Amino acid sequence: MKHIRILFVCMGNICRSPLAEGIFTHLVAEARLTDRFTIDSAGTGGWHDGEPPDRRPTAIAGSHGIDITRQRAHRVRPIDLTRFKLIVAMDRDNVAELSRIAPPETNIRLFGDIAVGTGEDIADPYYGGPEGFEMAYTRLLTGCSSLLETLGVERASCSGNTSSVR
Template identity: 40%
Template sequence: MIRVLFVCLGNICRSPMAEATMRDRIEKAGLSDQIEVDSAGTGDYHEGKPPHAETRGILGKADISYEGMRARQVEEGDWEKFDYLIPMDRKNLRDLKAFEVAHDDIKVVKFMDYVASSESEDVPDPYFSGNFDEVYELITEGCDTLLEDIKQDHGL
């Protein structure tokens, strides 16, 4: 099983949007038995809460399920469980690297490295900007590219 963890600050906007979108892409590709996806936040601000209302709205319009998703904080065990840690911005990347447990086999890559259509280094945080549509466009492109990379890297 290949495991991917998307990481943002509070785990109610960007990373759950990426988790749900990626899970939808994986299901449509018939790879649910080979790739598992989750999301977490570097902070514990919203622990236990569902995705932000705007995130749920965007996902609902796209007919993507977010059922059962609840915010959680990154844990030390995530370094053991996941093959890919995908932070949504440079701050999340720094926070993960400060948290990092020594594991050579885990791939830590900024989400925007999978988005060729933008020169930005960060997925903007819609919690502050309010631009959930822009974030969804970036996430859609990034998830498609990441899934293709995973399929190539693992011969799926």
């Protein structure tokens, strides 16, 4: 299997994309495939550059055995658009913004298309309550598991902690 470079993107890089990065990284590690992937996340906006993920997705991830506390937000850089071979946006607004700034050959995909298969946007839970973050976790876990399969890898054997959704 060739090395795959994947970038998860949302608006500010403090909620959905760091959660997706954490979940996918965890699944890849469980499958013992860490050396085959480069995984990162970024935002289309730079308002939170250098900040850790929001406390709410950090707590949700932690409750499922995933640590995202070392991540730091950053805006998508021009080099990211050529360095990463697969750029996965959380919603259509982010796909549109990435398409506006990226070279035409950039592989930009909607998470709801490539990972979940429903074409849905992963809703931004930032202005909502805890249930929105749990829903985002659930959709991202489902999608990241499928994405690992789509990329030609046997589905990671999830620990009970990671695969459970309360």
